[in-house]
Amino acid sequence: MKPEEGFLPRGTHVLGDLHGADPEMLADAAFLERAARQAAELAGATVLSVNCHHFGAGLGVAGVVLLAESHLTFHTWPEHGFAALDAFMCGDCRPQLAIEWLSNALRAQSSVVRVIERGTAPTSNKPVAQEHFGNEVA
């Protein structure tokens, strides 16, 4: 098979660092799994599978949601009120919406959101869009 030329798959990858989020929610694997599914569907994606790992009672949770349009992941540190999220979606999905919705659901006081276009030609060097939301944390 020879690759087609002149077309590159495109997708948007959104990274969200959430600060000052609710520690109890960040340690609740069942809640996080439901929230991640809901965020992915809200963004217009189709969930294929969800896989979570809870590091222990009161500790963080790592989760990966495999999507027909790529993936959504979350990693939480309840002891720091911190979560690292990423949503990579192709097509007409809106990964930014998933990250914003999760930021609200987890009651984050502030977040750093980076938006990165994937699948652009290697010659392009488009800067990453970065946004800060909410109150600064100490």
Next chain:
Amino acid sequence: MKPEEGFLPRGTHVLGDLHGADPEMLADAAFLERAARQAAELAGATVLSVNCHHFGAGLGVAGVVLLAESHLTFHTWPEHGFAALDAFMCGDCRPQLAIEWLSNALRAQSSVVRVIERGTAPTSNKPVAQEHFGNEVA
């Protein structure tokens, strides 16, 4: 539980767009799963689970590897010789090594690699490091 202050979890997130990769490898789910596991372990990470979805014979594969140190994912488009990878790892792991090793394993002709520090304070605005490797593609 009240979050601790004055400390933020840190991790490095490496995004790799591979161009001109081997189409047969990009359509081989079993190969990709083995390669992703190997890349994660080479980077010093511990694999908790691997979940793959093959979109059909000759078509692309999506895979998520859940790590004790976060995750590694891959999404392939054999018809375009293209793969989008990301490796997010905390602690002493070397996610860049995982992406570089996979780029070589998949015989990519060129790649765009972005390195993003996660868990930095919301006030910081460190630019994303972006590198281009190999030959430009059409």
